[in-house]
Amino acid sequence: MHDLRAIRDNPQAFDDNWARRGLSAQTPAILALDEERRAVQTDMQELQQQRNEKSKQIGQIKSQGGDAQAIMNEVSGIKEKLADREERERILAEELNAVLSALPNLLADDVPDGPDESANVEIRRNGEPPRPNAALQHFEIGEKLGMMDFETAAKLSGARFVLMHSGLARLERALAQFMLDTHTGEHGYTEVSPPLLVRDDAMYGTGQLPKFTEDLFQTTRGDWLIPTAEVSLTNIVADRILDTEELPLRFTAWTPCFRSEAGSAGKDTRGIIRQHQFYKVEMVCIVAPDKSNEEHERMTDCAENILKKLGLAFRTITLCSGDTGFCARKTYDIEVWLPGQNAYREISSCSNCWDFQARRMKARFRPKGTKETQFLHTLNGSGVAVGRALVAVLENYHDPSDGGVFVPDVLKPYMGGIEKLLPASGA
RNA sequence: GGAGAGAUGGCAGAGUGGUUGAAUGCACUGGUCUUGAAAACCAGCAAGGAUGCAAGUCCUUCCAGGGUUCGAAUCCCUGUCUCUCCGCCA
The missing domain is CATH 3.30.930.10 (Bira Bifunctional Protein; Domain 2)
Known part of the structure; x- marks a missing residue:
């Protein structure tokens, strides 16, 4: 498995190294997936934050004997959007993981190059x-x-x-x-x-x-x-x-x-x-x-x-x-x-x-x-x-x-x- | 194979629906004290991730996967594993 952040920081180094094992450039696909996943993730986390905050409010209102129905309905709306983002995030993470886990380790510098x-x-x-x-x-x-x-x-x-x-x-x-x-x-x-x-x-x-x-x-x-x-x-x-x-x-x-x-x-x-x-x-x-x-x-x-x-x-x-x-x-x-x-x-x-x-x-x-x-x-x-x-x-x-x-x-x-x-x- | 109990932070171990990421103890880190150490005392201390120049903010995770709920460590279902008793057995 590879350090995704290291790949982000220096994709060329990874591609160059993998090329020594005869692999074509891998990082463009990885980085594209990674970027999309992070965008979805950020989106998802924002919705989760809203849900958490409002749920806490409901708890406070209820503990004071108030009526929280309006906010409860609001959270229900958030949940629908959230489910969609969570699903997309899960799929993207899975794809990314599938790609990364199939790629071989980087070679040490002193490993001689050769086909076989x-x-x-x-x-x-x-x-x-x-x-x-x-x-x-x-x-x-x-x-x-x-x-x-x-x-x-x-x-x-x-x-x-x-x-x-x-x-x-x-x-x-x-x-x-x-x-x-x-x-x-x-x-x-x-x-x-x-x-x-x-x-x-x-x-x-x-x-x-x-x-x-x-x-x-x-x-x-x-x-x-x-x-x-x-x-x-x-x-x-x-x-x-x-x-x-x-x-x-x-x-x-x-x-x-x-x-x-x-x-x-x-x-x-x-x-x-x-x-x-x-x-x-x-x-x-x-x-x-x-x-x-x-x-x-x-x-x-x-x-x-x-x-x-x-x-x-x-x-x-x-x-x-x-x-x-x-x-x-x-x-x-x-x-x-x-x-x-x-x-x-x-x-x-x-x-x-x-x-x-x-x-x-x-x-x-x-x-x-x-x-x-x-x-x-x-x-x-x-x-x-x-x-x-x-x-x-x-x-x-x-x-x-x-x-x-x-x-x-x-x-x-x-x-x-x-x-x-x-x-x-x-x- | 039958019956039952359980799985929580590096470890031990509380916690049965609403600031609980989680009491307490141990371990660990920093400090006070000490000639030095120990002890004692004080403070800090989960992991992974997103975002940000940074400080920080946020998200996820209490075996795993589903479900109920506005909200789950806590309730329900499934799976995995561990332990105890009985049976069988190298």
């Missing part, structure tokens, strides 16, 4: 990408281990689901546990176990609604399945006015995520890279406006630290204007090296949403010593996607000599003594 992912800019690399001669893809490794079963999953649920068992199921859980423990123990995050089903309001607050319904699953009673724990975690502060001392808030959660993947037909159809359901450890930070840039870097470090500890090579990129998401002002993607694909693939996305989501969900705070409230800044990042981390571990720790997979050192404490997954081991 080809223009993203790499900012650093970590680790040496292993490039074995005949690297297998994760699903080949998983199936040879006999622990990754797409057929059964398809029988149960259709395409884009997987069933894993034995050591592989445990390895997935170990990854999640390790990530949570690291974020809570070393990075200062508070672990949260949130609802996975949320209302419209929550989805609106974090920007999934009203524009992106086709990406979501909805229950028969109208709740939405979260596509990321960002929704649950960020909306914790919806409709609240926080004290400065409460900030920053740092939440982490390990949850399933549900995505319809409409429009991604044909993409990543094999394996578990793109599923309707996957686990992700999410990080969400709620901070004062002057702290969000710094927090964005910190959060990205936290995600990178997970990959470093897992011994996985990765690179970090800044998304360009055309690739940056709806809510984000700036986004870093972290891409992990996958030998089986001979490529870096996204495993985390860390975004600074500035006050964009906070405005939508009315999340504010009161800076110490002031009376005014201000919108908070919200940030979210994967820390990291568990399914894709599993892919990375399989491909990077694969032992071609026996088809096994070594357990990374940091996961060993979670594996109950298993140091290597082996085919048909039943481990």
Whole structure:
């Protein structure tokens, strides 16, 4: 959501910024609507004032035992006109809101311009990408281990689901546990176990609604399945006015995520890279406006630290204007090296949403010593996607000599003594 | 699923048709006092919006949406949520 007064003050800045995302000039229509609405509103308020004043007079006259019939009739007349203005005002406000809530966040100045992912800019690399001669893809490794079963999953649920068992199921859980423990123990995050089903309001607050319904699953009673724990975690502060001392808030959660993947037909159809359901450890930070840039870097470090500890090579990129998401002002993607694909693939996305989501969900705070409230800044990042981390571990720790997979050192404490997954081991 | 109670400002909690945007307490802000602090005392303190150079004026909001009325936090209807008791249940 956008600050209407800021748009009034400097419409060109908004149009220029939106142009970087490929949008045509939006402010003329917005300003026209806004102007009309304010005119109607002023009119409406004047009538309301008259009604209020006269009603008070009636009260005074009646309390003195007088006859107020004449004024009462007068107010009845005002009410008819008023109803018309109120209706028009309501419609205009709704239209304005519809336009504003469908427009993406402004981009930070240092976001590189470009039409799509080809223009993203790499900012650093970590680790040496292993490039074995005949690297297998994760699903080949998983199936040879006999622990990754797409057929059964398809029988149960259709395409884009997987069933894993034995050591592989445990390895997935170990990854999640390790990530949570690291974020809570070393990075200062508070672990949260949130609802996975949320209302419209929550989805609106974090920007999934009203524009992106086709990406979501909805229950028969109208709740939405979260596509990321960002929704649950960020909306914790919806409709609240926080004290400065409460900030920053740092939440982490390990949850399933549900995505319809409409429009991604044909993409990543094999394996578990793109599923309707996957686990992700999410990080969400709620901070004062002057702290969000710094927090964005910190959060990205936290995600990178997970990959470093897992011994996985990765690179970090800044998304360009055309690739940056709806809510984000700036986004870093972290891409992990996958030998089986001979490529870096996204495993985390860390975004600074500035006050964009906070405005939508009315999340504010009161800076110490002031009376005014201000919108908070919200940030979210994967820390990291568990399914894709599993892919990375399989491909990077694969032992071609026996088809096994070594357990990374940091996961060993979670594996109950298993140091290597082996085919048909039943481990 | 059955029966009942409730939803008020940052928090707690009064308020059942007419200067109630809302008592009181806590928290918070400023001041007095104090070497400093605490305590005590005094004062201020809801949010959002329109209008105005400004001071200010005005409007809306007491869960949400309808309705009754000249006038609604207060009455009526619907919905949502919370709590209590009973039943069922991971």
